[in-house]
Amino acid sequence: MATIHDEIDSWLAADLHGELSNNERNALHAHLLDCAGCRKTHQEIKTMNKILEETLAQEKPDPAFEQRMLAGFRKRAPQRAGLVKLLVDLMRLRAVQITAVAAALLGLVQIGRMITGENATSLRKRYAEAEVAAPQPPESRPSQAGALGRSGGIAAGRPQDLAIPAPPPATRSKFREESKAAAATVAPDKAEQGETTESEAFAATPESPTNAEEAGKTRGESPAPALANRKLIRNAIVELEILSFDNAVQKITAVANEEHGYIATTDSEKQANGKLRGQVVVKVLPENLDLFLQKIRSLGELKKQTLGTEDVTKAYFDTDARLKNAHVMEQRLIDMLKTKTGKVSDLLQVEKELGRVREEIEKMQGELKYWDSQVQFATVTISLAEKDMEEPAAFLIRERAQLALYAPDVEKTYNEIKSLASPKVQITNAQLNRDYSGRVSAQMSMLIAPEESDGAIGRVKVFGRVENFQTQTQRTAQGGNPAAAGSENARTKRDKVELNIAISREEQEQAFQQTSLRIRTSSVDEKAKELRALTEKQGGRVRSSTFSRDPDGRAVANVSLRVPMKNYLAIMQSLDSLGKVENVSVQRQDRTDAQIDEANAPADVSIQVYSQGNIVTEESGLLATLRRTLAQSAGAIMWSLRMIGVAIAFLAPWAIAIVGVIWVGRRIIRAKR
Amino acid sequence: MDPSEREKYQAAIHGDREAFEMIIRTHSRTLFAIAYGVLQSREEAEDVAQDSLVKAWKTRWRVRDPEKFPAWLATIARHKAHDVFRKRRTVPLSEQATEPIEPEPANTSALDQKLHSALAALPELHRAALTLRYFEEMDYRTIENSLGLTNGALRGILGRALTSMRKQLRPALTPMD
Numbered sequence: 044m045a046t047i048h049d050e051i052d053s054w055l056a057a058d059l060h061g062e063l064s065n066n067e068r069n070a071l072h073a074h075l076l077d078c079a080g081c082r083k084t085h086q087e088i089k090t091m092n093k094i095l096e097e098t099l100a101q102e103k104p105d106p107a108f109e110q111r112m113l114a115g116f117r118k119r120a121p122q123r124a125g126l127v128k129l130l131v132d133l134m135r136l137r138a139v140q141i142t143a144v145a146a147a148l149l150g151l152v153q154i155g156r157m158i159t160g161e162n163a164t165s166l167r168k169r170y171a172e173a174e175v176a177a178p179q180p181p182e183s184r185p186s187q188a189g190a191l192g193r194s195g196g197i198a199a200g201r202p203q204d205l206a207i208p209a210p211p212p213a214t215r216s217k218f219r220e221e222s223k224a225a226a227a228t229v230a231p232d233k234a235e236q237g238e239t240t241e242s243e244a245f246a247a248t249p250e251s252p253t254n255a256e257e258a259g260k261t262r263g264e265s266p267a268p269a270l271a272n273r274k275l276i277r278n279a280i281v282e283l284e285i286l287s288f289d290n291a292v293q294k295i296t297a298v299a300n301e302e303h304g305y306i307a308t309t310d311s312e313k314q315a316n317g318k319l320r321g322q323v324v325v326k327v328l329p330e331n332l333d334l335f336l337q338k339i340r341s342l343g344e345l346k347k348q349t350l351g352t353e354d355v356t357k358a359y360f361d362t363d364a365r366l367k368n369a370h371v372m373e374q375r376l377i378d379m380l381k382t383k384t385g386k387v388s389d390l391l392q393v394e395k396e397l398g399r400v401r402e403e404i405e406k407m408q409g410e411l412k413y414w415d416s417q418v419q420f421a422t423v424t425i426s427l428a429e430k431d432m433e434e435p436a437a438f439l440i441r442e443r444a445q446l447a448l449y450a451p452d453v454e455k456t457y458n459e460i461k462s463l464a465s466p467k468v469q470i471t472n473a474q475l476n477r478d479y480s481g482r483v484s485a486q487m488s489m490l491i492a493p494e495e496s497d498g499a500i501g502r503v504k505v506f507g508r509v510e511n512f513q514t515q516t517q518r519t520a521q522g523g524n525p526a527a528a529g530s531e532n533a534r535t536k537r538d539k540v541e542l543n544i545a546i547s548r549e550e551q552e553q554a555f556q557q558t559s560l561r562i563r564t565s566s567v568d569e570k571a572k573e574l575r576a577l578t579e580k581q582g583g584r585v586r587s588s589t590f591s592r593d594p595d596g597r598a599v600a601n602v603s604l605r606v607p608m609k610n611y612l613a614i615m616q617s618l619d620s621l622g623k624v625e626n627v628s629v630q631r632q633d634r635t636d637a638q639i640d641e642a643n644a645p646a647d648v649s650i651q652v653y654s655q656g657n658i659v660t661e662e663s664g665l666l667a668t669l670r671r672t673l674a675q676s677a678g679a680i681m682w683s684l685r686m687i688g689v690a691i692a693f694l695a696p697w698a699i700a701i702v703g704v705i706w707v708g709r710r711i712i713r714a715k716r
Numbered sequence: 717m718d719p720s721e722r723e724k725y726q727a728a729i730h731g732d733r734e735a736f737e738m739i740i741r742t743h744s745r746t747l748f749a750i751a752y753g754v755l756q757s758r759e760e761a762e763d764v765a766q767d768s769l770v771k772a773w774k775t776r777w778r779v780r781d782p783e784k785f786p787a788w789l790a791t792i793a794r795h796k797a798h799d800v801f802r803k804r805r806t807v808p809l810s811e812q813a814t815e816p817i818e819p820e821p822a823n824t825s826a827l828d829q830k831l832h833s834a835l836a837a838l839p840e841l842h843r844a845a846l847t848l849r850y851f852e853e854m855d856y857r858t859i860e861n862s863l864g865l866t867n868g869a870l871r872g873i874l875g876r877a878l879t880s881m882r883k884q885l886r887p888a889l890t891p892m893d
Contacts, residue, residue: 052878053875088882094885108745111762112740115766115770119770120774122733
């Protein structure tokens with residue numbers, strides 16, 4: 044039993060703990076009889092087991108242990124109320140969990156749709172509605188179109204009946220066929236409907252001469268029976284362009300007479316360019332209207348023609364019926380007065396009523412008469428305009444000049460210009476301004492007769508230095524469109540010249556050329572004086588001058604002067620005599636837009652006259668070098684300090700954030716344990 | 717595992733409080749023994765047993781298979797005990813020095829001290845097996861169930877544990893004979 048011997052420990056332990064089967068126990072005991080070592084071990088283990096049982100039994104929990112555990116458990120895991128418990132228990136089942144998650148997801152989806160899908164659903168609904176509604180139009184359209192076609196046929200047919208009471212059978216039958224076809228087959232779309240009405244309108248208007256002429260011939264013989272009862276007011280508006288207005292009016296009168304009509308009114312108006320424009324109203328018999336229009340058209344170029352018909356039949360017969368009733372009423376009232384029974388007050392009442400009825404009768408009769416007159420004659424309004432109506436009558440040339448002047452004494456110049464005033468030179472506006480700093484400027488406007496303009500402007504220019512002079516010419520057409528034909532024939536007239544003058548003081552003028560330079564000399568004071576004298580000799584002015592002397596004995600004089608450009612070169616050359624000229628810089632302004640009198644334009648020269656000091660400066664030598672070095676190193680240290688500050692400002696937030704993250708992470712890890 | 721026991725575990729998993737309390741009655745000593753095996757301190761072991769039960773109740777729905785319920789309980793107790801052990805180890809050294817690991821050093825004899833130190837020297841699993849055996853006189857089968865071991869493994873463990881104790885305590889054992 045090598046195995047028992049090798050694993051004697053576990054065998055013995057199992058034996059002690061009573062966990063061996065009978066066979067195993069027998070085998071073990073057999074081995075123990077054979078093996079002395081194992082017997083010893085057996086003894087030791089038995090003792091060990093006893094000690095353990097004794098010692099550990101002390102450590103064993105007391106009998107109340109279970110009760111304590113239960114009490115603690117009940118305290119720390121209290122029983123939940125029925126529903127909550129049920130829910131909590133339910134939530135622990137996998138199926139319930141899945142269902143809950145699915146429900147939550149569905150809920151979210153639904154909420155999302157409610158928020159965003161509101162429009163989508165309504166849109167879809169609208170589409171559905173549109174689809175339902177869509178099939179309808181094709182069904183309803185033909186009937187509508189048919190109705191339209193029919194009514195169009197009737198509407199267009201009326202003037203046709205009227206204008207051509209007995210049209211040639213061919214056209215008539217054709218028209219009938221067309222309108223019948225339109226009515227019977229129910230025009231499927233508007234295009235066809237439009238076509239039919241168009242063709243009908245074509246037939247109605249007297250566009251085709253044969254049709255109209257034939258109609259004119261047949262008119263007298265067979266008056267249309269349909270027309271007898273109709274009350275139609277016809278009118279036409281024609282716009283013509285003719286060569287001569289008077290000629291045209293004469294011709295219209297002749298034609299009107301021919302067609303049994305008359306001229307109702309004429310009016311004419313003469314335009315600025317001598318052309319006539321006017322209106323003639325002609326009354327002709329309605330049956331002659333088309334022929335009349337035909338003849339009128341040959342007078343000139345037709346610009347526009349409209350033909351209208353107003354059917355007053357219904358209103359006319361209504362009024363007629365009411366008139367008849369009123370007559371009956373009148374008769375009755377008269378009878379009542381004749382019998383003369385009843386009270387006086389009643390009779391008075393009757394009298395009053397009679398008066399009212401008669402008034403009504405008169406009104407209705409007037410109305411009927413008016414309609415009769417309107418129906419009897421058609422009104423043709425002819426607008427006539429002579430050719431080249433738009434031709435301009437004349438051109439006006441207007442000149443406008445702007446003059447900017449620089450004068451040494453603004454006020455004096457202002458008065459001088461004012462004295463130029465004469466009947467031909469009118470001063471419309473003169474203004475002298477003085478601002479808070481005492482600067483004076485003036486503005487003047489004048490109107491100059493065209494023949495005087497050049498002379499007057501020339502005189503004004505002399506008063507100062509011209510900075511800018513601009514003229515502007517405008518050509519305007521009078522009474523017409525300048526682009527219209529015949530403009531070249533028009534007269535040209537010159538209007539008064541408008542001159543605007545602005546006067547400013549000379550000092551305010553910007554220099555045309557600016558020069559700055561330095562002159563080194565030993566005696567600054569003297570040279571500065573010399574410079575001033577030189578400037579005056581050259582016709583310039585010293586604008587400013589300063590003089591200073593510092594403790595080192597260096598003297599500096601700043602002189603700024605202004606000379607006319609023509610003397611600029613001379614003064615520059617003479618500067619050489621004053622000392623050593625240094626650092627010359629010249630700046631020139633290019634004023635190309637303005638017309639400048641260059642010779643008189645001002646040139647500014649600013650000159651610094653200076654002398655070298657007597658004392659050697661401290662800027663050289665050992666001490667100065669040392670001082671400079673120290674100053675520079677201090678500067679460098681300050682700079683690096685600043686840079687460190689900047690770096691800290693950049694890095695500090697990051698460092699704080701990292702430390703914070705680490706701290707939170709540690710807390711979390713600790714909490715997990 | 718017999719069907720009635722299995723049913724009991726199943727009911728406990730589904731939140732039957734009475735079934736769970738029954739389990740507490742039958743298993744709390746096992747949990748205590750396991751915790752004691754790790755900590756060798758009665759108070760701490762009792763606390764661990766209590767904590768383990770509460771935790772088991774709160775997370776009972778994690779157990780899918782009722783058969784594994786006892787083993788799962790034991791695992792919780794072992795982990796809890798380890799947590800406590802780890803915390804104890806992080807107590808500053810000075811405190812550790814003044815307070816020895818043995819909780820009741822006063823009323824123990826020299827043999828007891830030796831026994832405890834020998835126990836402390838054992839691997840944790842061995843200790844747990846020993847405590848289960850000697851506290852509760854459990855048969856091997858129950859221990860196997862609680863610790864998730866096979867029969868052979870448990871026999872080996874107990875045998876080695878006893879031998880190791882025996883070897884350590886031999887000087888003390890001989891006078892006793």
